[in-house]
Amino acid sequence: MRNSDAFIVIAKKEYADAVKNVLFLTLVSFLLGLVGISLLVAAFNFQSQVAQYNQALEQIKQSGLTGAMLEEPQYYPLQMLRGTVEYLEIIGAIIGIILGYLAIAKEKGANTARLLLSRPLGGVSFVGGKIFGNSLLILSVLGIIFLFIIVSISGIGHVLFSQLELLKLFLAFLFSFIYLVFFFCFAMLLTLFFRSMPHALIVAFSVWLVFVLIIPQIGDTMDPDNQVPGGFFNSMHMTQDQQKRVIAKFKRYENFRNAMEESSVEKHYERLVFATLGIKDMYNDKGLSFIFKDKWGDLVWVIGYCIMGAILSFALFKNGRLLNSP
């Protein structure tokens, strides 16, 4: 049998297994529910902002003044995706971990690994097939969310996306895909590495807790700009240059805070996606070249983590790691 055939057979089975898995379906439903609620709230909020503006405009016109006196506000519909990105950061990572764990645990735990490994398939087909099948699954989940976003924002918020916005949305989902695949690979390599599967799951969730929840939270809390709602620098009406000059005075503190955030793949992902979608105000109205020039480091980190996870999964594949008994 050719390697590619075995690769496809394994990948197809991974996909089919996951869509029948109650835990996976529950988590996906949970994620979709939360994303749905956040989108609906954001879309209604957006709709009401537009309605408020239109109402004000109408009142001005009725009072005999010209509409031009009321400056047309700038709306950034992609900013509505803040909640979606945050849910993907947290629950998406859990889905990746669960999929990665199950991909190996189901063979190791049930001892079907013996039957699999006695077939003419190599480690590349085995690990590659599992990564590919689960990546397709992650892509499907993100695809559903992607469609849901477009339908809800354009349907409820009555927003027509520009081509650039659609491209930014697509890129944000590409980065989300890479981020989720990293967590899949990470959990898979841990389940391959540890003889005891519960240990693998505990370590995976400990890392998730520290690097997805705790460190980014500490980093955010330590961020001087987050000390005042709406942003400290914003409320002080400081320009970008002024902000940089102030931060330069606290260089050591800022370096420490930054180093902490740099250690978290989640923070790199968040910075990248927040910039791409313009959730961070300074990236609104900016082209992709500006965003990537500023955020290429985060992009490299996210892709690097993912590639490293996949390489280590291949490297750790050994028959002995899958067989429970000698």
Added chain:
Amino acid sequence: MPVIKINGLGHRYGNQAALNNLNLIVLEGEIFGFLGHNGAGKTTTINILTTLLTQTSGTAEVAGFNTISQSRQVRQNIGYLPENVMFYDNLTAFENLAFFAKLSGVTDIEEKIFEVLDFLDFRGIENKKMGEFSKGMRQRIGIAQAIIHKPKVLFLDEPTSGLDPMGIKNLREIIIRLNKEKNMTIFMNTHLLSEVALTCTSIGVLSRGHLIYNDTLENTLKKFPSEASLEDIYEHVEKTAKKIK
């Protein structure tokens, strides 16, 4: 013609030796019974021959291929039924067999599955979930997955373990038919001497990692005319081996 050639095979788990300088030849068409107590090294030997485990010393060839350098070719030519075979319980018997058949490169899957189920006299169960199967039924599906790609050599690790007397009888008949009708060489680990006497054409006895006896069943029975049963022969061989040591 030798189908399995083992030369100076050794394996250690840490400091503990599981196999010591094992030399063995199994000829084509044989049903070889590999006897020994629990922990004697039988499963380690099968694991090495099926390429699941890499030996720490010596060489092994199966169907003319080296188990290390040509492991893929070895796996193309073998079928394997592990002790306590497990399947994907959420899938049907057909889906399980189709999955393993595809991985073995079988093309006409449906035809081959029904052919194998007919051979095992097991038609009608294909749409049942594996989770609903009894131990004996699983063992039959285990045989089915092991022979669906028509391997040259079939490895059975304690195949009768956990089966009721009727299940043991059925399995015995299947093993003999596979050997006679499908021309498969069979390498069977067991500690049940009664099974060896009724099924095998040659035997090897393994004790604490050492092969202490190897001959055809016919010669064995001739060599020990005074021994009443195979159990007595086994006891005799083990005692002799201990004395030599």
